[in-house]
Amino acid sequence: MSIxxxxxxxSELFARIEKSAxxxxxxxxxSDLGDILxxxxxxxxxxxxxxxxxxxxxxxxxxxxxxxxxxxxxxSFSLPKLDDPQKIGAAISYARRYNLGCLLNLQxxxxxxxxxxSRIDLKDxxxxxxxxxxxxxxxxxDDQKRELAPLISGVIFGDLDKIxxxxxxxxxxxxxxxxxx
Numbered sequence: 001m002s003i004x005x006x007x008x009x010x011s012e013l014f015a016r017i018e019k020s021a022x023x024x025x026x027x028x029x030x031s032d033l034g035d036i037l038x039x040x041x042x043x044x045x046x047x048x049x050x051x052x053x054x055x056x057x058x059x060x061x062x063x064x065x066x067x068x069x070x071x072x073x074x075x076s077f078s079l080p081k082l083d084d085p086q087k088i089g090a091a092i093s094y095a096r097r098y099n100l101g102c103l104l105n106l107q108x109x110x111x112x113x114x115x116x117x118s119r120i121d122l123k124d125x126x127x128x129x130x131x132x133x134x135x136x137x138x139x140x141x142d143d144q145k146r147e148l149a150p151l152i153s154g155v156i157f158g159d160l161d162k163i164x165x166x167x168x169x170x171x172x173x174x175x176x177x178x179x180x181x
Contacts, residue, residue, distance in 0.1 A: 001047075003049070003066045003069070003072065006047040006066060007044075007047075007049065007064065007073075007103075007104065010043040010044050010047045010049060011043065012043070013042060013043030013046055014039050015038070015039045015042070017031045017035055018038075019031050033093050033096055036106065037100075040100070044064070048068050049064050049066060049067070050064070051064055052065060053096050053099075055079070055092070056076075058078060059076045059077060060092055060095035060099060061076045062074065062099030062103060064104075075100075075102045076099070077094075077095035077098055079095065120152055121153070122149060131152065134164075135148075140164075144171070147167075148167055151167060152164070
């Protein structure tokens with residue numbers, strides 16, 4: 001039996017993929033890597049198929065290997081250039097999830113039409129609703145919101161908290177400098 005026939009047969013044993021994780025920025029649930037693996041691994045094992053992940057030249061390479069014949073198929077996902085180890089780890093997990101989805105044609109979540117990596121457009125009502133929701137936790141004055149608007153327009157949603165925190169830190173530092181003069 002070819003690896004493709006084995007994957008097809010294994011897919012009939014895949015459990016429904018749960019969505020146990022939540023994206024706080026978009027207030028929606030999604031299937032994390034653990035959800036996906038717990039759904040697919042029993043079916044793959046039944047047909048002696050093994051999942052491997054490696055990093056090669058800034059790419060996460062996910063392979064499904066037939067342990068009986070050594071035949072394999074692979075998917076590759078390019079990693080962004082990052083310095084923060086936590087962001088690198090998150091990018092690797094993301095790549096592993098999406099590689100598995102591509103290799104196995106998994107339907108684990110509703111496509112968000114790339115909203116999670118979209119740039120903020122302050123003229124878009126949906127974007128503004130998300131921005132307002134995220135900014136509420138900072139308890140900003142109206143003046144601070146007006147001052148912050150040009151700083152957040154065009155940034156990626158995932159960077160919003162970091163930009164606001166930096167903005168508030170600069171304001172705090174400016175007030176302290178003014179108090180000591």
